[in-house]
Amino acid sequence: MLVRARDTDWEGVRLHVVTGKGGTGKTTVAAALALALAASGGRVLLMEVEGRQGIAQLFDCAPLPYGERKVAVAPGTSMAPGGDVYALAADPESALIEYLEMFYNLRHAGRTLSRLGIVDFTTTIAPGLRDVLLTGKAAEATRRRAKGRRIYDAVVMDAPPTGRISRFLNVATEVSGLAKVGPIRGHADTVQSVIRSPETAVHFVTVLEEMPVQETLDGIAELRGLDRGGLQLGAVMVNMVRPTALTDDQLAAAARGDLDRHELAMGLKAAGLENGGGGNVADGLAAELAEHARQVLSQRERRGLLTATGQPCYDLPLITDGVDLAGLYRLAAALREQGAA
Amino acid sequence: MSEAARAPQRLDADRLLDDPRTRIIVCCGSGGVGKTTTAAALGLRAAERGRHVVVLTVDPARRLAQSMDLSSLDNTPRPVPLPEEATAAGGTLHAMMLDMKRTFDEIVEGHADPDRAGQILANPFYQSLSSSFAGTQEYMAMEKLGQLRRTEQWDLIVVDTPPSRSALDFLDAPQRLSRFLDGRLIKLLTAPTRVGGRAYLRVVNAGFGMITGIVTKVLGAQVLRDVQTFVSAFDTMFGGFRERAEDTYRLLQTPGTAFLVIATPEPDALREASYFVERLSEDRMPLAGLILNRVHRSPAARLSAARSLAAAEALLPGAGTAENAHSGETDGNGSGAGHGGGNGSGNGAPGEAARYPLAVAALRLHAERMQLIAAERRLAQRFTAAHPGVPVARVIAQPDDVHDLAGLRVIGESLSHD
Secondary structure (H helix, E strand, C coil): CCCCCCCCCCCCCCEEEEEECCCCCHHHHHHHHHHHHHCCCCEEEEEECCCCCHHHHHCCCCCCCCCCEEEEECCCCCCCCCCEEEEEECCHHHHHHHHHHHHHCCHHHHHHHHHHCHHHHHHHHCHHHHHHHHHHHHHHHHHCEECCEECCCEEEEECCCHHHHHHHHCHHHHHHCCCCCCHHHHHHHHHHHHHCCCCEEEEEEECCCHHHHHHHHHHHHHHHHCCCCCCCEEEEEEEEECCCCCCHHHHHHHHHCCCCHHHHHHHHHHCCCCCCCCCCHHHHHHHHHHHHHHHHHHHHHHHHHHHCCCCCEEEEECCCCCCCHHHHHHHHHHHHHCCCC | CCHHHHCCCECCHHHHHHCCCCCEEEEECCCCCCHHHHHHHHHHHHHHCCCEEEEEECCCCHHHHHHCCCCCCCCCCEECCCCHHHHCCCCEEEEEECCHHHHHHHHHHHHCCHHHHHHHHHCHHHHHHHHHCCCHHHHHHHHHHHHHHHHCCCCEEEEECCCCCCCCHHHHHHHHHHHHHCCHHHHHHCHHHCCCHHHHHHHCHHHHHHHHHHHHHHHCHHHHHHHHHHHHHHHHHHHHHHHHHHHHHHHHHCCCEEEEEEECCCHHHHHHHHHHHHHHHHCCCCEEEEEEEEECCCCCCCCCHHHHHHHHHHCCCCCCCHHHHHCHHHHCCHHHHHHHHHHCCCCCCCCCCCCCHHHHHHHHHHHHHHHHHHHHHHHHHHHHHHCCCCCEEEEECCCCCCCCHHHHHHHHHHHHHC
16 A cells, blocks of 8 residues: 655646646656656556657657556655656557447457548547547546556656647547537547546646746646636646856846956956966856846746746756756656655 | 868858849748747848848747737738838848638638538538648648749748647648548548549448448547538549649749758757758758757857866865866866865865855856857767758857847847858
């Protein structure tokens, strides 16, 4: 029996949907969250839906098939050994065949349809169907049980980017335009009831740059505005955060362009760089400081906008030398320290 | 291998923009690399150099639209008001944002009689296809490009490609859409309503009933009926669609077109750029070069990361004299020194402040910047080693996002002067 030794912000959430603008590190953060959730034992499924094989690249393994396989062991804690992270690269074609098999016992027919272009059919003409198959797979994994117990303690979905997330999650409405009655409609409604339950939360990954922050704010507003409500907003995960070595006073002065040039010059001299750097080193460094300070200050402003949404914000440090398993462990630890898992 | 051997050919953006034979510039690359901004900056620069330019963008950030003073971007080219000095060379700038559904509707209306057009526009499948199919945006961008080109109203069209999951979607989507509309499944589903369906019926005789059976079972009979109605109404337009897709594809292959691949000096973006360069050459598309966007520079580039870190270390408590900075002890682990922080070697009391905190911060910041520059340079060299024939232009990273024409102009200048 798994005993949770600590409170987290997402008690009761089983399906974590992770979205974010391209380039913000959505897949990396989703993987780190999966490791963080698995750290107190148990089993977590990390699932991708866009056919990019991002998880395989991240964990440095061969491309994932349509099947759940173990990709990592979470770091243990003093309380318990680490749990397991499984991964799945879901694609609509396989999900459709599986759906036909599970609900209609139509495995062979499914393959025939696939050869004849049913995949084109679902993914091309009716994107609502494609999404319902993928979200349906996540819902199924979240609720799957064996001997009365859930197979997965949590499912983390590396979801489509912020611009498409509300449409992606709003499956029942999307499908209802196409199918007003019928089994697929029923399926969509079931999936919707999982997505809109307290078991699901939608997290946003962002970096503190202008466009990603704006998209995050837009995305949050959009999800809040979805009719019928019930979609639980999760955290804002601020990725690639770099600490600053400057004090607030220094930042303000540097941004204004009047930091203490004398102190800087004296310092460089004391460090033996009086003329050694060539050119005017002090001027160059002062310019870099000023640029840095302006950046830090506008990042703080943007952070203020994110905090004002009222959602919990977590900071994830910038990993400079390429994200590998050790880097993912660091990110997972940061998430746990801040109460994400 | 010497540095010189690896130096890429320089992409001369001004020559490309000034050449009257350049009629279309396509900006492509993965998401988040600054495609739209680059397209707008190129358009502005070309206009200021005397060309009549239209920038076709797909999904501009609000502030970029504002930067061109465009509050309503609505599927029609709108003039961008330029300051007087910008029009000295006699050029003009228009910009438009693609509305894919409206573009699709217009094609339908232009190619079917009013009754049939009405039928198609009202069909639920058409509505889904025209507003949310991932390939429709790409297809319609190409369609719009073809339309703009045929008007002969502009002598240069700058296109920004849709933010696809993969950069390659842009070349594939038009064919995917026409292949789908002409696909086997569609023919099967609609076989009873089409004369040509008979051949298929014979081939998959037994299969046919099964398939419509399954579709009915899974999707419901109404969905099947909608598809059949849609396809039979759309039937007359199939040929036209394929032809148009092929026309635009060929237009892209002509020498009047220049593809520019945009990337930031980051591993993922450059990997995508590599794929794209290879794909363009496979498809015999005219590649003009790579624009390396948001490249970092330093105003104190002669101070290396290692020396900068060593100097910062020398200022820490207990580090002794400056000479220590150059001793063997610190030389070997220059890159680690930055993380060593306050508890470095020596006997300084913990918590004791550095003597020159501002200089320490400045030196560490500078070291980080130099390491970033070195990493970016390695990535760029790797790209050029793999694609030695691809000319490269660099755009220096700007501290702030672009909010106005002046910001776009700075990017255009950086691009041209490298």
